[in-house]
Amino acid sequence: MSRLVVVSNRVADPRKTAAGGLAVALAEVLNKSGGLWFGWSGKVIETAEGSAPGEGGLHRQQAGPVTLATVDLSREDHDAYYLGYSNGVLWPVFHYRLDLANFDAGHIAGYRRVNQLFARRLMPQLLPDDVIWIHDYHLIPLAAELRAMGCTNRIGFFLHIPLPPPLILAAIPAHDWLMRALFAYDLVGFQSEADLTHFTRYIQSEAHAEDLGQGRWRAFSRTLTAGAFPIGIDVEEFAGLTAAPEGRDMYQRMRDEYSRRKLLVGVDRLDYSKGLPQRLRAFRELLQRYPENNNSATLIQIASPSRETVHAYGDILRELESLCGSINGDFGELDWMPVRYMHRTVARKKLPGLYRAGRVALVTPLRDGMNLVAKEFLVAQDPADPGVLVLSRFAGAAEQLKEALLVNPYDTEATAHAIQLALQMPLEERRNRHQALMATIRRHDVHWWCSEFLDTLAETQARESGTPWLRL
Numbered sequence: 001m002s003r004l005v006v007v008s009n010r011v012a013d014p015r016k017t018a019a020g021g022l023a024v025a026l027a028e029v030l031n032k033s034g035g036l037w038f039g040w041s042g043k044v045i046e047t048a049e050g051s052a053p054g055e056g057g058l059h060r061q062q063a064g065p066v067t068l069a070t071v072d073l074s075r076e077d078h079d080a081y082y083l084g085y086s087n088g089v090l091w092p093v094f095h096y097r098l099d100l101a102n103f104d105a106g107h108i109a110g111y112r113r114v115n116q117l118f119a120r121r122l123m124p125q126l127l128p129d130d131v132i133w134i135h136d137y138h139l140i141p142l143a144a145e146l147r148a149m150g151c152t153n154r155i156g157f158f159l160h161i162p163l164p165p166p167l168i169l170a171a172i173p174a175h176d177w178l179m180r181a182l183f184a185y186d187l188v189g190f191q192s193e194a195d196l197t198h199f200t201r202y203i204q205s206e207a208h209a210e211d212l213g214q215g216r217w218r219a220f221s222r223t224l225t226a227g228a229f230p231i232g233i234d235v236e237e238f239a240g241l242t243a244a245p246e247g248r249d250m251y252q253r254m255r256d257e258y259s260r261r262k263l264l265v266g267v268d269r270l271d272y273s274k275g276l277p278q279r280l281r282a283f284r285e286l287l288q289r290y291p292e293n294n295n296s297a298t299l300i301q302i303a304s305p306s307r308e309t310v311h312a313y314g315d316i317l318r319e320l321e322s323l324c325g326s327i328n329g330d331f332g333e334l335d336w337m338p339v340r341y342m343h344r345t346v347a348r349k350k351l352p353g354l355y356r357a358g359r360v361a362l363v364t365p366l367r368d369g370m371n372l373v374a375k376e377f378l379v380a381q382d383p384a385d386p387g388v389l390v391l392s393r394f395a396g397a398a399e400q401l402k403e404a405l406l407v408n409p410y411d412t413e414a415t416a417h418a419i420q421l422a423l424q425m426p427l428e429e430r431r432n433r434h435q436a437l438m439a440t441i442r443r444h445d446v447h448w449w450c451s452e453f454l455d456t457l458a459e460t461q462a463r464e465s466g467t468p469w470l471r472l
């Protein structure tokens with residue numbers, strides 16, 4: 001069995017349960033092969049401490065059979081690669097938000113510099129038979145940099161966020177460089193069929209790629225396989241958290257506290273892609289249009305802090321606070337606050353109890369690669385009396401979770417109406433929908449996702465080295 005090398009921006013210690021389902025699933029495959037997990041250490045070294053752009057020390061640490069290898073970043077590299085390009089250009093554009101992108105020319109140079117640094121540090125760690133799996137938008141050009149150094153290993157890439165249509169991608173200066181770099185991979189995986197279609201349309205129209213059939217494409221003298229691999233969650237792990245003492249205790253506390261209310265829950269990183277202001281407007285519309293919900297429907301919205309040093313995140317925070325304040329001000333009673341908003345990270349083991357107490361989950365992103373909260377909510381439900389998932393049609397999860405109530409989050413009235421339907425839904429319909437959704441979630445869990453991707457990668461054809469076309 002080949003050794004697996006996982007590369008991602010951040011590395012999680014797989015022995016810590018707080019790491020979550022993805023880390024647990026990757027750790028399982030890494031454990032089996034005695035693998036290596038490589039990425040940024042999370043540490044930023046200030047210039048005063050002698051760090052130079054493009055440089056960063058390597059740390060190695062053993063986590064059972066898995067080796068964790070991490071690199072520090074200089075302040076300049078971190079600001080350009082992480083804040084500037086990854087989260088200031090790629091995140092907004094890939095979520096269709098050209099208006100929020102900052103195409104400062106210095107950022108892409110830093111992005112490439114860090115990918116080159118990663119390649120230089122990773123290359124000496126590699127064994128000839130290693131299979132390399134690179135994750136997400138921070139590291140798109142990494143395989144190309146490795147190939148330029150002579151790496152001939154099998155390399156796969158998975159994009160956790162959406163890929164927008166070709167015309168939106170084309171707004172990125174140097175988009176051709178970025179997309180060409182994907183051809184250094186043997187396998188490129190997306191969350192949904194929609195993302196895959198955007199990719200194949202782009203490479204056909206912009207790179208005249210040749211369709212070789214069965215997901216194989218040829219361009220720039222290289223062949224890659226592209227496919228959709230919708231990510232799942234570790235169902236057993238999350239069901240275990242739900243049944244654990246903390247999970248049950250949290251559930252009981254929420255049930256007691258909200259026994260006279262109908263509880264709605266929202267759990268998101270505070271990000272403009274998650275559609276939080278639109279969600280709150282729909283909730284306000286619900287209270288206005290369907291007054292029977294007054295003094296009853298209560299929305300607990302957790303917005304965990306995220307990327308606070310990126311400019312656009314401050315704006316969304318202020319907008320959200322003002323909306324919550326105005327809804328509570330306009331509709332609240334002495335003994336009832338319609339919105340409980342928390343700008344805080346809640347301990348992972350408390351989430352299942354909160355989900356289970358929710359009659360309705362509001363998962364209404366404007367755009368999302370997949371959205372794991374939708375799946376976690378469903379796993380945490382009591383199958384005999386389950387809550388209802390209101391899900392944006394623009395989440396990757398909507399391609400799979402067809403029995404949820406699918407909404408257009410930009411349509412305030414229709415979303416409010418769907419929430420009302422969810423609150424009123426008879427038990428039998430709730431059970432039927434939940435049962436069908438759980439069958440999908442179980443079939444396509446995170447273990448299925450890992451093995452489906454890695455099996456497909458193993459089947460890709462012999463690789464070619466060298467990337468003479470990699471000029472920025």
Ligand code: GDG
Nearest residue numbers: 160231268269304344345346347348368369370371372373
């Ligand atoms: C990216 C893509 C794709 C949230 N708040 C708290 C907390 N969470 C946990 C949830 C869930 C995870 O974070 C969020 O996952 P999502 O999938 O919803 O979203 P992103 O973070 O944007 O992830 C996304 C994903 O990658 C995987 O490929 O699905 O589309 O954007 O697990 O439970 N966890 C804790 N406290 C919180 O306050 N402990």
